[in-house]
Amino acid sequence: MKVLLIAEYENDALRSASIAAAAMAKSVAQATDGTCELLLLGADASAATAHAAQYAPVHVAEHADLSPATADRHAAVIADLVQSQGYDLVVGAATTYGKDTLGRASGLLGGYMASDVVGHEVVDGELLLKRPMFAGSVNATVKLLGGPKVVTVRSSAYDAPAPNDAASPISALDVTPGTARLDVQGVASKSGGRPDVTEASIVVSGGRAWKTSEDFENNVGKLADTVGGAAGSSRVLVDAGITPNELQVGQTGKIVAPDLYLALGISGAVQHLAGMKNSKVIAAINSDKDAPIFLVSDYGLVGDVYELTPQIIEKLAGTCASA
Amino acid sequence: MKILVPTKRVPDPDQRVKPTADGRAIDTDGVSFVPNPFDLIAIEEALRLRENDGSIEVVTVGIGVDDYEKELRTTLAMGADRALLVETDELLDPWNVASALQAVIEREQPDLVLMGKQAVDDDSNQAGQFLAAKLDWPQATFISKIAIADGAATIDRETDAGIESASLKLPAVITVDLRLNEPRYASMLQIMKAKKKPVERIALADLGVTAQPRIEMVGVEVLSSKRDCQMLSSVDELIQKLRDEAQVL
Ligand SMILES: Cc1cc2nc3c(=O)[nH]c(=O)nc-3n(C[C@H](O)[C@H](O)[C@H](O)COP(=O)(O)OP(=O)(O)OC[C@H]3O[C@@H](n4cnc5c(N)ncnc54)[C@H](O)[C@@H]3O)c2cc1C
Ligand SMILES: Nc1ncnc2c1ncn2[C@@H]1O[C@H](COP(=O)(O)O)[C@@H](O)[C@H]1O
Numbered sequence: 001m002k003v004l005l006i007a008e009y010e011n012d013a014l015r016s017a018s019i020a021a022a023a024m025a026k027s028v029a030q031a032t033d034g035t036c037e038l039l040l041l042g043a044d045a046s047a048a049t050a051h052a053a054q055y056a057p058v059h060v061a062e063h064a065d066l067s068p069a070t071a072d073r074h075a076a077v078i079a080d081l082v083q084s085q086g087y088d089l090v091v092g093a094a095t096t097y098g099k100d101t102l103g104r105a106s107g108l109l110g111g112y113m114a115s116d117v118v119g120h121e122v123v124d125g126e127l128l129l130k131r132p133m134f135a136g137s138v139n140a141t142v143k144l145l146g147g148p149k150v151v152t153v154r155s156s157a158y159d160a161p162a163p164n165d166a167a168s169p170i171s172a173l174d175v176t177p178g179t180a181r182l183d184v185q186g187v188a189s190k191s192g193g194r195p196d197v198t199e200a201s202i203v204v205s206g207g208r209a210w211k212t213s214e215d216f217e218n219n220v221g222k223l224a225d226t227v228g229g230a231a232g233s234s235r236v237l238v239d240a241g242i243t244p245n246e247l248q249v250g251q252t253g254k255i256v257a258p259d260l261y262l263a264l265g266i267s268g269a270v271q272h273l274a275g276m277k278n279s280k281v282i283a284a285i286n287s288d289k290d291a292p293i294f295l296v297s298d299y300g301l302v303g304d305v306y307e308l309t310p311q312i313i314e315k316l317a318g319t320c321a322s323a
Numbered sequence: 324m325k326i327l328v329p330t331k332r333v334p335d336p337d338q339r340v341k342p343t344a345d346g347r348a349i350d351t352d353g354v355s356f357v358p359n360p361f362d363l364i365a366i367e368e369a370l371r372l373r374e375n376d377g378s379i380e381v382v383t384v385g386i387g388v389d390d391y392e393k394e395l396r397t398t399l400a401m402g403a404d405r406a407l408l409v410e411t412d413e414l415l416d417p418w419n420v421a422s423a424l425q426a427v428i429e430r431e432q433p434d435l436v437l438m439g440k441q442a443v444d445d446d447s448n449q450a451g452q453f454l455a456a457k458l459d460w461p462q463a464t465f466i467s468k469i470a471i472a473d474g475a476a477t478i479d480r481e482t483d484a485g486i487e488s489a490s491l492k493l494p495a496v497i498t499v500d501l502r503l504n505e506p507r508y509a510s511m512l513q514i515m516k517a518k519k520k521p522v523e524r525i526a527l528a529d530l531g532v533t534a535q536p537r538i539e540m541v542g543v544e545v546l547s548s549k550r551d552c553q554m555l556s557s558v559d560e561l562i563q564k565l566r567d568e569a570q571v572l
Contacts, residue, residue, distance in 0.1 A: 068487075071452070071462055096482040099448050100464045106449070107456025111418030111537045115447050128541065133446050134340045138349070141542040181461035181495075185488040202571070227572065239502065245467075245481055251443070252501050254483075260571035270336070277548040281569045283561065289554075296548045299564050301555050311558045316572070 001034040001088040001127070005056065006078060008097055009040060009048035014055075016199055017093035020155035022055045024120060025091040031122035034088070039081065039173075041074050043067035049170045054163035058170045065177040068184040069097060073177040075104035081173065082109060082148050089127070094152035094255075106150035113150040114142055116255075118157035135251040136274035155198065156257035156278060194221075195230045197249060201259045202229030205249055205276070208236045209265020209287070209305045216242055219309040220264055226316050232256065232276075234266050250275035265305040268293030285309075324376065324471075326369040327433035328383045328403070329424055330362040332394040333444040342543045349444075349543060358394045361439025363401075363506040365499045369437050370402045370507075372471060380404050382431060386423045388412055392522050400509030400517035407431075411527035411534065417445075418537040421453035426530035428458065433494065435476070440465050440498040451498035461491040465500040 005025040007018040014022075022038070029036035038056040040048055045062040052058045061077050078101070082090055090105065092098035094116045106113040118139065119130035126143060129151060133140050197203050204227065206220035216237065224231040233243040235250055249256055251274040261279035265286060266272060273296055276282070283299040284291070285308055294300040301308065334340065334354045343350045358366075366383060373379040383398040385391040386409040395406040409423050428436065441448035455462035467486065468479035471493075480487040481500045491497075509517070527534070555561050566572045 071455075071464070075456065096465060096480075100452065100462075103449050103452025103464075104456045104462060107421065107453035111416075111421065111449075111453050113417075113447075113449055114538065115449060131446075132546075133543075134334075134349070134444060135336065135446070137340055137546060138342070139544050139546055140540050141544075142538050142540050144538055145536055181491055182463060183490045185490070187482065187484050188486045188488070189484065235501070245502070246483065246485060251446075260565065260569070273548055281565070281571050282550065283565060285561075294552045294554070296550055297552045298550050298569065299555055299561060300552045301558070301561050308558055312562065315558060315562055 001028055001032040002086060003029045003034060003036040003089045003091060004082060004087040005036060005038045006090060006092040006098070006102065007038050007040055007048075007052055008093060008095065009045075009052070012047045013051050014048060015093065016160065017095055017155035019055070019160045020158040021091050021093045021153040023158040023161045024117065024151070024153045025089075026056065026161055028089060028091075028120060028122065028127060032125065032127075039078065041066050041077060042069065050167070053167040053170055055161065055168070057168040059173050060170060061173045061175045063175050063177055065180065066175070069101070070180050070182040070184060071101045071104045072181050074101045075108060076178055077175050078102070078105040079108035088147050088149065090148060090150045092152050094154045098152040102150050102152055109148045109150065110146065112144040112146050112148065114144060115152050117151045117153045132274070135270050136277065137270065154255055156255050194224060197230045197232040197247065197254050197256050200230035202227045202262070203232045203249070203256055203258045203260070203276070203279070204229055204262045204264065205232035205234070205266060206237060206243070206264045207234040207266030210237060210242060213242050215306070219305070219313070223262075223309060223313050223316075226313050229258070234272050263293050263297070264309060266293055267291050268296060324378055324435070325380045325382060325431065325433040326372065326435045326437055327428065327431055328362065328365050328369050328381065328398070329420070329436065329438045329450070330366065330383050330385050330394065330398055331359045331439070331442045332356040332385065332387060332391055333359045333442055336360070336443055340545070342545060346542055348540055356390070356394060358397055359439050359442050361441060361443070361499060361501070364501065364503050365437045365439055366398050366401055366403060367504045367506040368469060368499060371504065372469070376471070382407060382433070384409065384424070384427055386411065386415060386420055386527070395522050396517050397509065399520040399522070400514045401507060402513070405520070406522045408522055408524045409527055409530065410524055413534050415534055416536060416538045417447045417449035417453055419532075419534045420450045421457055423527060423530060423532050424450070424454050425457050426532050435471075435493055436496045438496070438498055440500055451496050455496035458496070461495040462497070463489060463491055463495065464498045466497055467500050467502045469497065469503070
């Protein structure tokens with residue numbers, strides 16, 4: 001298959017979610033004796049070409065009108081390129097950008113799309129895709145009945161591929177984006193200097209047990225800093241305004257799979273589990289010994305998080321290798 | 324002004340799902356259905372917009388089997404003005420849902436399509452984007468805030484980078500995220516009254532749409548996330564286990 005990876009980047013570096021998607025794109029190309037190329041779009045896309053060229057040949061669609069990214073403009077550029085160059089498969093990360101833009105691009109390309117892919121297999125030349133449904137309680141194996149196919153890939157399911165030894169070629173694309181129909185005024189950027197929950201190897205996450213933003217910060221936040229990890233939360237804290245949006249882990253938040261997920265005062269609702277159950281090690285502290293979170297945990301401690309969290313911080317302070 | 328709200332019925336998320344005997348689909352026998360939670364949020368928002376602008380008409384549409392009428396009645400009880408049932412026995416994928424909606428939109432000529440960002444059964448998160456592409460309309464996905472004035476919508480979108488503020492001209496397709504609102508419950512009285520409101524039925528074929536499947540399920544596997552949990556007795560023990568046994572600290 002002729003595969004095109006739509007890569008997201010920040011300044012001069014590809015986002016880790018896109019590098020994970022590259023693993024899927026390259027693997028399909030290899031299994032089908034095909035090729036994998038990469039597309040960067042945006043006003044400053046050329047800044048990331050050097051990094052991108054470590055993974056695959058790069059097409060750069062650089063145009064002032066492609067930033068800020070809007071689905072209509074980006075999707076039109078992607079669909080045009082896919083049609084004119086005859087790509088069989090378009091791959092992107094299952095981020096909000098990927099779902100928004102590649103969804104629209106697939107709408108222009110006939111709707112052969114699978115979202116949130118967590119695995120794949122090529123059997124007799126046919127691509128089988130594994131994707132979660134029902135908040136992750138089942139994995140479905142699906143095939144797309146035509147093409148061009150479009151998939152978004154969950155970064156937690158694929159390991160980043162090693163960069164190639166030699167840089168791949170880079171070519172500029174001549175694009176004329178249409179009129180923007182989403183007029184973006186700005187993005188209220190996220191708080192704090194901590195790593196994103198999807199990128200940290202340790203995620204310390206808090207639930208309804210935490211009564212105020214200060215308490216959350218002084219305990220969950222502080223423990224995250226102590227271990228050099230990210231702070232996450234359940235939806236109820238986000239709804240209550242105690243934690244910002246981008247901390248939410250779950251079916252409708254971020255999907256994470258860190259080495260350690262530490263759940264502090266989280267009950268373990270299926271919608272929350274959908275976002276973290278593939279973590280390598282899960283540990284939970286909860287005052288209720290029957291809390292469902294313990295059923296999916298490797299280690300459990302029954303007790304009051306207000307009492308136990310400061311103890312953990314104190315005992316770990318200055319001793320953590322990663323901090 | 325007319326707002327069209329597509330609503331899907333989905334198996335109640337609080338139930339356990341199980342595969343059919345041949346392992347190729349989800350068994351829906353004896354399963355109870357509810358309106359997709361995201362679609363209830365879309366309906367709620369349409370009703371709130373109507374509270375500010377009495378000229379707004381809220382029309383809900385469901386595509387599926389005969390039984391969909393029950394969930395559509397729920398939308399009427401909440402306060403939708405009319406409901407439309409596009410009847411088909413086939414389980415449509417997002418592309419075909421978008422095709423059916425496009426045909427409905429030709430008939431209804433809404434100014435705004437407000438819908439859930441995803442159906443919580445297939446979790447596709449596609450139908451809204453497909454529909455916007457097919458109609459060549461502006462799209463705003465995953466919104467957490469909306470205001471309408473002078474033929475345009477001003478919205479906030481939930482993105483991975485934070486909240487994006489933007490505006491777009493109507494007609495448009497807008498998909499809603501969880502934090503937009505808390506949907507209301509219909510009272511007994513409203514449920515009774517809703518029984519008298521019209522649910523118009525149209526066969527999918529009468530809309531000139533033939534389903535053309537894009538995706539086929541070849542298997543499902545129920546995942547167990549259960550682990551053997553070691554219950555520990557102190558913070559010291561927890562730290563020791565995480566450090567020495569799991570080697571993650
Ligand atoms: C469509 C849909 C999508 C959803 N998406 C998400 C999602 O993406 N992410 C998400 O998280 N939720 C999501 N939810 C909500 C989900 O169903 C739960 O309501 C939510 O996860 C519960 O959060 P919680 O565990 O923090 O709170 P609760 O369920 O209230 O649990 C709090 C826990 O803390 C314990 N506790 C209380 N005080 C203490 C203390 N002092 N010390 C120790 N333990 C204590 C309690 O025993 C309890 O187990 C979604 C729901 C729906 C309907
Ligand atoms: N059968 C259907 N009938 C009406 N609306 C639907 C149907 N299927 C999907 N939708 C709408 O499309 C949205 C996204 O669905 P999906 O792309 O399947 O995740 C849902 O929130 C509904 O608003």
